Amino acid sequence: MFDDRYTLAYRLYPYEKHADQDKPAPVRHPVVVMGGGPIGVATAIDLARQNIPCVVLDDHEGVGMGSRAICFAKRCLEIADRYGAGKPMVEKGVTWNLGKVFHRDDKVFEFNLLPEEGHEFPAFINLQQPYFESFMIERLYELQSQGAPVEIRGKNRVDSVDVKDDHVTLEITTPDGPYTMEADWLIGTDGANSPLREMMGLEFTGKVFEDSFLIADIKMINDSFPTERWFWFEPTHGSGASTLLHRQPDDVWRVDFQIGWDVDRKEELKEENIRKRLDAFLGEGVEYEMVWSSIYTFQCKRMKEFRHGRVVFAGDAAHQVSPFGARGANSGMQDVDNLGWKLAMVIGGKAPESLLDSYNHERIHGADENILNSTRSTDFITPKSEASHILRNAVLDLAEHHEFARPLVNSGRLSVPCVYDGSPLNTANALSGGPEITRPGAPCPDAPLGDEFLLPRLGDRFILLTIDADGPDSFEEDGVEVTRLALSADDDKTGALAARYLGEAKSAVYLIRPDQHVAARRDSFSDTQFRKALRRATGKV
Amino acid sequence: MAELTLTPNIDGGDDFYAELIGAHEGLSREESEAYNARLLLVLANHIGDRDVLKAAIDAAKRKD
Ligand SMILES: Cc1cc2nc3c(=O)[nH]c(=O)nc-3n(C[C@H](O)[C@H](O)[C@H](O)COP(=O)(O)OP(=O)(O)OC[C@H]3O[C@@H](n4cnc5c(N)ncnc54)[C@H](O)[C@@H]3O)c2cc1C
Numbered sequence: 001m002f003d004d005r006y007t008l009a010y011r012l013y014p015y016e017k018h019a020d021q022d023k024p025a026p027v028r029h030p031v032v033v034m035g036g037g038p039i040g041v042a043t044a045i046d047l048a049r050q051n052i053p054c055v056v057l058d059d060h061e062g063v064g065m066g067s068r069a070i071c072f073a074k075r076c077l078e079i080a081d082r083y084g085a086g087k088p089m090v091e092k093g094v095t096w097n098l099g100k101v102f103h104r105d106d107k108v109f110e111f112n113l114l115p116e117e118g119h120e121f122p123a124f125i126n127l128q129q130p131y132f133e134s135f136m137i138e139r140l141y142e143l144q145s146q147g148a149p150v151e152i153r154g155k156n157r158v159d160s161v162d163v164k165d166d167h168v169t170l171e172i173t174t175p176d177g178p179y180t181m182e183a184d185w186l187i188g189t190d191g192a193n194s195p196l197r198e199m200m201g202l203e204f205t206g207k208v209f210e211d212s213f214l215i216a217d218i219k220m221i222n223d224s225f226p227t228e229r230w231f232w233f234e235p236t237h238g239s240g241a242s243t244l245l246h247r248q249p250d251d252v253w254r255v256d257f258q259i260g261w262d263v264d265r266k267e268e269l270k271e272e273n274i275r276k277r278l279d280a281f282l283g284e285g286v287e288y289e290m291v292w293s294s295i296y297t298f299q300c301k302r303m304k305e306f307r308h309g310r311v312v313f314a315g316d317a318a319h320q321v322s323p324f325g326a327r328g329a330n331s332g333m334q335d336v337d338n339l340g341w342k343l344a345m346v347i348g349g350k351a352p353e354s355l356l357d358s359y360n361h362e363r364i365h366g367a368d369e370n371i372l373n374s375t376r377s378t379d380f381i382t383p384k385s386e387a388s389h390i391l392r393n394a395v396l397d398l399a400e401h402h403e404f405a406r407p408l409v410n411s412g413r414l415s416v417p418c419v420y421d422g423s424p425l426n427t428a429n430a431l432s433g434g435p436e437i438t439r440p441g442a443p444c445p446d447a448p449l450g451d452e453f454l455l456p457r458l459g460d461r462f463i464l465l466t467i468d469a470d471g472p473d474s475f476e477e478d479g480v481e482v483t484r485l486a487l488s489a490d491d492d493k494t495g496a497l498a499a500r501y502l503g504e505a506k507s508a509v510y511l512i513r514p515d516q517h518v519a520a521r522r523d524s525f526s527d528t529q530f531r532k533a534l535r536r537a538t539g540k541v
Numbered sequence: 542m543a544e545l546t547l548t549p550n551i552d553g554g555d556d557f558y559a560e561l562i563g564a565h566e567g568l569s570r571e572e573s574e575a576y577n578a579r580l581l582l583v584l585a586n587h588i589g590d591r592d593v594l595k596a597a598i599d600a601a602k603r604k605d
Contacts, residue, residue: 391581394581397575404583
């Protein structure tokens with residue numbers, strides 16, 4: 001009755017019978033999160049930190065075996081750090097900058113993604129998804145032990161939902177049988193195949209790519225490859241139409257072979273056959289152990305709307321992208337970042353329910369950007385027509401000899417957070433000469449402040465950031481508090497703070513949202529203007 | 542904004558045309574197609590201006 005759909009790497013939340021299950025009437029919870037993957041757990045942490053009670057239900061008892069995501073980008077790490085889980089990730093993770101691109105057997109070029117100075121976190125790290133998830137779950141338990149109102153229930157499978165205007169009723173199956181629960185709000189983070197979407201009859205539309213990829217995570221025994229990302233287009237070693245080699249922690253390398261659409265999965269997944277491909281690719285005499293293998297196909301799809309009354313979708317359940325460019329978990333974390341403070345404000349009566357429509361607006365914008373980028377990478381890696389194949393190879397041929405063609409080579413673009421241009425929460429830019437990267441809607445870029453960094457100082461409240469400008473230490477508008485962070489361009493001798501937040505301007509005042517996106521900016525403080533901007537940023541205008 | 546030039550602009554057009562054909566000499570059909578694609582990318586990069594490139598992409602389409 002309760003079979004696992006996948007094997008566990010870490011059994012972190014074993015099933016325990018909960019008192020709720022024996023209650024005669026269903027217990028009502030303010031927030032129920034369906035799905036304890038990385039995005040569901042992040043949602044729970046975000047809410048727990050704001051003291052909003054939250055129950056996570058997952059149909060397994062821990063983190064799935066096998067690393068799906070390996071590449072975690074800066075913004076994702078910054079969010080995880082705000083939750084208190086970012087530093088162990090960076091410590092465990094592998095940081096790399098060097099990449100090589102090959103076409104057939106020739107090296108086309110190599111690149112060095114020299115990181116921009118003045119950020120606490122690297123542009124990205126490689127880390128097996130089970131580690132990422134474990135660090136987050138450990139953090140959740142830590143918060144729980146400090147009294148935060150959060151829990152995660154393993155082997156609690158949601159089998160049906162009844163969505164009402166002001167709550168949702170859930171039917172849950174456990175090893176001890178079924179029980180019913182009610183939720184004021186239900187967050188759907190139940191993954192790409194979202195049963196919740198199905199239960200609610202909601203569509204998931206987009207593009208399916210007719211190609212399969214064979215992943216082999218291998219542990220090197222007597223040979224070591226450099227910490228670089230190698231990408232082969234059309235390798236002649238017959239191992240696939242493209243191949244990616246990427247280092248992870250623990251001496252594990254990810255090899256990703258593109259093997260075509262019509263494949264016999266069972267046959268391909270036999271260890272001897274995987275080894276054949278690997279041996280052809282790595283050359284004779286390289287000894288390795290197989291850690292994990294899997295075949296995946298992918299699609300670029302999203303839901304039409306992420307919010308359906310009292311049900312809000314996030315992560316893969318709301319949108320799915322191809323793995324090229326590492327935008328799945330990375331963008332899911334940004335969903336949570338966006339949703340957490342809004343939901344808490346609505347539940348706390350500090351903002352109207354309609355604030356959640358801006359989640360829908362902003363994260364659909366984000367999903368579309370991610371889908372666009374990952375579709376483009378996919379089209380480059382697996383050209384769909386003869387003409388696009390010819391052009392792709394022309395780019396690769398030219399890239400070997402001419403620098404101009406190298407930026408056109410697209411083997412996956414690094415995930416960067418999206419700017420919420422056109423969001424209803426933004427107040428029009430009023431800082432003349434201000435840099436583009438910090439325009440209203442943009443995520444705040446980090447900057448050094450002596451031994452510290454800017455982002456941890458922003459935290460997760462509304463902030464009035466003043467740079468060489470006056471302003472009140474705090475102000476309150478309609479129940480929402482804003483706290484000032486007073487800085488001077490001199491606080492950062494490297495000049496990054498000024499370059500990123502002042503540009504041509506002499507002074508600046510920013511209103512920054514709890515998810516560290518810019519809501520408004522001007523050259524000086526104005527009580528009327530900033531109160532208005534705050535009302536707008538909380539969905540009251 | 543720069544505009545796409547669609548009036549005669551090449552000095553010695555016949556010479557240019559001969560050079561273009563000449564570049565394909567001895568190439569198989571497949572090699573020619575690959576060559577055309579490379580040449581196209583080199584020229585596009587030289588132009589650089591996205592508006593001009595877009596106008597060129599449209600101008601080259603069959604209108605019937
Ligand atoms: C090969 C591959 C490589 C990838 N590489 C990257 C990368 O480098 N970087 C990146 O950012 N992303 C990457 N991704 C994407 C990333 O793995 C996903 O985006 C991420 O796991 C999504 O998290 P989630 O929490 O939304 O969903 P999931 O991780 O799918 O979690 C959903 C959870 O819901 C549970 N659940 C399902 N149904 C029910 C139910 N009825 N009741 C209760 N619980 C339920 C499931 O058991 C699961 O625990 C990759 C994906 C693949 C396949």
